[in-house]
Amino acid sequence: MQILKDRIVRDGRVAPGGVLKVDSFLNHQIDIELYNEIGKEFKRIFSDIPVTKILTIEASGIGIACIAAQYFKVPVIFAKKAKTKNIDGSVFTSKVESFTHGKTYDIMVSAKFISPDDKILIIDDFLANGKAVLGLLDIVKSAGAEATGVGIVIEKGFQEGGKMIRELGINLHSLAIINEMDDEGNITFGN
Amino acid sequence: MQILKDRIVRDGRVAPGGVLKVDSFLNHQIDIELYNEIGKEFKRIFSDIPVTKILTIEASGIGIACIAAQYFKVPVIFAKKAKTKNIDGSVFTSKVESFTHGKTYDIMVSAKFISPDDKILIIDDFLANGKAVLGLLDIVKSAGAEATGVGIVIEKGFQEGGKMIRELGINLHSLAIINEMDDEGNITFGN
Numbered sequence: 001m002q003i004l005k006d007r008i009v010r011d012g013r014v015a016p017g018g019v020l021k022v023d024s025f026l027n028h029q030i031d032i033e034l035y036n037e038i039g040k041e042f043k044r045i046f047s048d049i050p051v052t053k054i055l056t057i058e059a060s061g062i063g064i065a066c067i068a069a070q071y072f073k074v075p076v077i078f079a080k081k082a083k084t085k086n087i088d089g090s091v092f093t094s095k096v097e098s099f100t101h102g103k104t105y106d107i108m109v110s111a112k113f114i115s116p117d118d119k120i121l122i123i124d125d126f127l128a129n130g131k132a133v134l135g136l137l138d139i140v141k142s143a144g145a146e147a148t149g150v151g152i153v154i155e156k157g158f159q160e161g162g163k164m165i166r167e168l169g170i171n172l173h174s175l176a177i178i179n180e181m182d183d184e185g186n187i188t189f190g191n
Numbered sequence: 192m193q194i195l196k197d198r199i200v201r202d203g204r205v206a207p208g209g210v211l212k213v214d215s216f217l218n219h220q221i222d223i224e225l226y227n228e229i230g231k232e233f234k235r236i237f238s239d240i241p242v243t244k245i246l247t248i249e250a251s252g253i254g255i256a257c258i259a260a261q262y263f264k265v266p267v268i269f270a271k272k273a274k275t276k277n278i279d280g281s282v283f284t285s286k287v288e289s290f291t292h293g294k295t296y297d298i299m300v301s302a303k304f305i306s307p308d309d310k311i312l313i314i315d316d317f318l319a320n321g322k323a324v325l326g327l328l329d330i331v332k333s334a335g336a337e338a339t340g341v342g343i344v345i346e347k348g349f350q351e352g353g354k355m356i357r358e359l360g361i362n363l364h365s366l367a368i369i370n371e372m373d374d375e376g377n378i379t380f381g382n
């Protein structure tokens with residue numbers, strides 16, 4: 001997706017430790033026009049697959065999933081990262097090891113929101129080690145539903161997540177795949 | 192906002208401890224058509240005030256803020272709840288005591304995203320004890336900007352937050368104000 005790649009080059013920043021900072025337009029401050037283009041692009045890519053619900057994970061996936069859901073005309077579910085008073089009853093859970101936060105946490109979705117009939121499109125902002133997507137796929141499987149697609153905004157192609165998930169036979173599409181980035185801020189895309 | 196109140200009566204559920212569960216349409220599973228109506232209603236209510244950015248707080252405020260931002264044509268900023276690798280440099284911070292989670296946490300916004308010229312509309316899903324909104328107001332003040340409005344989806348009118356924030360002279364509007372709810376699931380609205 002060219003306008004996304006152009007934006008990453010223009011406003012992204014490479015921080016030490018392999019962190020790509022896109023917080024001025026994607027995951028802290030949000031450019032809603034760009035989000036809309038991202039939503040339309042996901043709809044174009046996944047126009048031929050059945051989607052009954054979009055599944056994402058808090059926090060930075062939620063806005064992208066909501067904007068995209070307008071084009072798919074389906075509800076969004078966001079997996080929660082910690083047990084709160086607001087989830088009770090039966091839940092599907094999985095464990096996720098975060099690249100950004102450097103710790104493992106539980107994610108959960110209330111069981112009543114995914115049924116075996118559901119065709120789930122998973123959407124998230126980043127794919128790095130793949131653990132968040134694997135956790136969401138695990139939840140979809142626990143529900144007996146089918147993950148018909150995975151849509152990612154930025155994939156770090158130099159980490160193993162994308163390869164791992166494609167090898168599972170999952171219909172994964174990333175709008176920008178970064179193959180290389182260095183401390184001078186040079187970014188090479190793989191798509 | 193009648194369709195919101197009707198939906199709360201139809202699909203909301205009162206759980207022990209004064210928790211209103213609206214997780215089937217508002218803050219776990221999301222009805223995007225309802226979100227769109229909420230976004231339009233915020234635009235109608237705040238059509239006469241200057242808004243350069245919408246500020247919310249992760250996680251459940253993000254989707255509502257993004258959908259609303261389409262009508263205001265401004266960026267969204269979401270305050271983050273914990274220090275991650277993805278925020279560095281100068282930040283505005285405040286402390287928030289959560290009603291739902293029963294603990295105090297830090298919220299922060301990267302200083303580069305709010306300038307003294309900004310006219311900020313704060314949007315969130317719930318207003319109960321008001322601590323999240325007070326924290327966001329504190330951040331706006333730290334930036335030298337102006338909070339021109341606060342838009343809330345559901346206000347618990349039987350808690351002190353709404354009164355406290357209105358007494359500060361803040362332009363607060365809540366789409367549904369719940370004055371009473373009981374364990375039998377009866378809900379009385381104040382607007």
